[in-house]
Amino acid sequence: MNRVIKVARMQLINKWTFLGIPMAILLGSTLLTFAIWAMLPPGAREGTLYSGSGQAVMWYFLALGIQSLTYTFPFSQAMSVSRRTFYLGTLGLFAAIAMAYSILYYLLGLVEKATGGWGFNGQLFALDWIAGNHPVIQVLFYFVAMVLLFMIGFWGATVYLRWKATGLLVAGIGVAALLLGVLAAVGLNDAWPQVGAWFAAMQVLGLSIVLGLVCVALAGGSYLTLRRATT
Amino acid sequence: MRHPSEPAIEVRNLKKSFRDVTALDGVTLALEPDRIYGLLGRNGAGKTTLMSILTGQGFPSSGEVLIHGTDPYENDGTLARICFIRESQKYPEDFTPAQAFKAAALFFAHWDQELADGLVADFALPLTRRIKKLSRGQLSAVGVIIGMASRAEITVFDEPYLGLDAVARQIFYDRLVEDFARHPRTIVLSSHLIDEIANLLEHVVVIDKGRILLDEDADSLRGSAVAVTGNREAVEGFIGGYRVLHRDALGSLASVTIQGRLGQTQRSMAAELGLELSPVPLQQLVVRTTMAAQAETPLENHQEALK
Numbered sequence: 001m002n003r004v005i006k007v008a009r010m011q012l013i014n015k016w017t018f019l020g021i022p023m024a025i026l027l028g029s030t031l032l033t034f035a036i037w038a039m040l041p042p043g044a045r046e047g048t049l050y051s052g053s054g055q056a057v058m059w060y061f062l063a064l065g066i067q068s069l070t071y072t073f074p075f076s077q078a079m080s081v082s083r084r085t086f087y088l089g090t091l092g093l094f095a096a097i098a099m100a101y102s103i104l105y106y107l108l109g110l111v112e113k114a115t116g117g118w119g120f121n122g123q124l125f126a127l128d129w130i131a132g133n134h135p136v137i138q139v140l141f142y143f144v145a146m147v148l149l150f151m152i153g154f155w156g157a158t159v160y161l162r163w164k165a166t167g168l169l170v171a172g173i174g175v176a177a178l179l180l181g182v183l184a185a186v187g188l189n190d191a192w193p194q195v196g197a198w199f200a201a202m203q204v205l206g207l208s209i210v211l212g213l214v215c216v217a218l219a220g221g222s223y224l225t226l227r228r229a230t231t
Numbered sequence: 232m233r234h235p236s237e238p239a240i241e242v243r244n245l246k247k248s249f250r251d252v253t254a255l256d257g258v259t260l261a262l263e264p265d266r267i268y269g270l271l272g273r274n275g276a277g278k279t280t281l282m283s284i285l286t287g288q289g290f291p292s293s294g295e296v297l298i299h300g301t302d303p304y305e306n307d308g309t310l311a312r313i314c315f316i317r318e319s320q321k322y323p324e325d326f327t328p329a330q331a332f333k334a335a336a337l338f339f340a341h342w343d344q345e346l347a348d349g350l351v352a353d354f355a356l357p358l359t360r361r362i363k364k365l366s367r368g369q370l371s372a373v374g375v376i377i378g379m380a381s382r383a384e385i386t387v388f389d390e391p392y393l394g395l396d397a398v399a400r401q402i403f404y405d406r407l408v409e410d411f412a413r414h415p416r417t418i419v420l421s422s423h424l425i426d427e428i429a430n431l432l433e434h435v436v437v438i439d440k441g442r443i444l445l446d447e448d449a450d451s452l453r454g455s456a457v458a459v460t461g462n463r464e465a466v467e468g469f470i471g472g473y474r475v476l477h478r479d480a481l482g483s484l485a486s487v488t489i490q491g492r493l494g495q496t497q498r499s500m501a502a503e504l505g506l507e508l509s510p511v512p513l514q515q516l517v518v519r520t521t522m523a524a525q526a527e528t529p530l531e532n533h534q535e536a537l538k
Contacts, residue, residue: 014325075322080313080315082287231321
């Protein structure tokens with residue numbers, strides 16, 4: 001257990017990667033959004049202003065998933081860390097960071113509402129369809145979304161580590177074929193209305209659970225891939 | 232804790248094949264604790280594969296590895312006693328040497344910062360430069376410093392000297408011997424520069440095409456072969472019955488390396504015949520043994536290759 005925490009500490013030796021960059025992205029993207037809102041001519045400022053800049057950090061987590069494996073795994077082998085311990089330490093650290101950001105997003109959403117959308121009547125964090133939910137569900141949704149992006153990056157990196165470009169190619173084509181198969185099955189059965197209704201009925205909680213299951217699948221796949229990977 | 236008779240590293244019938252290559256073909260070894268082992272062999276002989284499997288970084292196709300009695304693969308308790316720095320060791324892209332040492336200090340219980348600091352000064356290593364910006368020699372120095380300062384019970388170096396100049400290599404050898412004297416541990420060193428490390432080694436293992444050719448105490452190995460030089464016919468007469476490792480001929484002169492220990496009688500006989508007996512350096516011995524093993528039939532075909 002102790003060594004799992006040491007892996008997390010090793011990932012944090014360079015504070016910039018896990019802590020500095022995400023915070024810089026969050027601050028930078030938010031301030032840029034405010035600047036853009038402030039520059040809008042009065043005519044364009046009527047009604048609510050929406051921005052997707054809250055996603056910016058989440059996309060960095062995709063890159064972080066790749067980096068945390070490719071940069072650090074071969075070194076962790078030289079540090080005589082088992083693959084399992086590396087996996088637990090790295091994922092555990094990211095889960096803690098994702099949880100902190102999820103709570104921060106929720107709190108920023110509260111501030112957004114309290115300040116009348118940052119004084120611009122804007123929506124950046126407290127997007128309507130999320131902010132209407134129970135706080136726990138909001139935090140859960142952010143958390144699952146962040147972990148999902150991280151896991152996609154991490155899983156892709158384990159596949160590359162073990163099977164190189166061929167592996168990524170096969171996995172990429174496989175996922176694409178699977179999606180296409182699902183689309184074809186829906187289309188051939190004329191099931192689009194039902195699918196649409198299913199998505200419409202699925203609330204934030206339902207979506208979180210579905211995405212959470214994808215995270216679990218990716219986490220399991222990553223572990224099994226990493227277990228037999230060599231540097 | 233430690234049983235005196237228990238080997239530090241035990242390898243039983245280890246096999247490893249990659250797609251179409253057999254890297255290890257039935258390797259069995261027992262390395263005793265607190266000695267310095269040399270793992271010697273040509274490029275592609277299986278040295279790195281063997282070292283990564285016995286340190287738990289790789290895994291065999293079949294066979295067994297025991298480090299102080301336990302399998303190191305995915306076993307943190309055992310891994311914590313091992314330090315293996317690869318020849319092409321990768322470091323986190325944005326790390327500086329100082330940060331790499333900080334990480335090593337986290338994981339290796341016997342880490343000695345003072346020793347590390349001394350080596351940094353010896354190698355004139357820039358501590359705060361990004362590792363990816365270091366020269367090949369400086370990169371090797373980072374690995375050497377981690378390997379030595381970790382003071383792991385089992386320390387494995389895979390050709391640690393790449394890019395190091397002659398002075399830096401000598402510093403490495405000297406510091407290694409000094410520190411080994413104060414803190415004995417099991418050290419496995421793979422190298423091409425056999426003569427450079429010959430004095431360090433207490434035991435020599437030679438591997439070729441995934442098989443162990445030689446597994447012998449360095450001292451007894453040094454006396455195990457002799458080069459006989461003199462008149463060709465006299466030489467031929469003298470070496471009858473010994474295993475010939477190598478032949479050189481020039482006109483009526485011949486020089487033949489034979490495997491075997493010569494007693495006093497044979498030495499005086501050689502003197503009477505006007506033959507010169509000379510010791511064979513470790514590097515020659517390894518080269519001759521490897522080449523002799525590669526030739527199933529008489530050695531004449533390979534004489535050219537030896538020159």
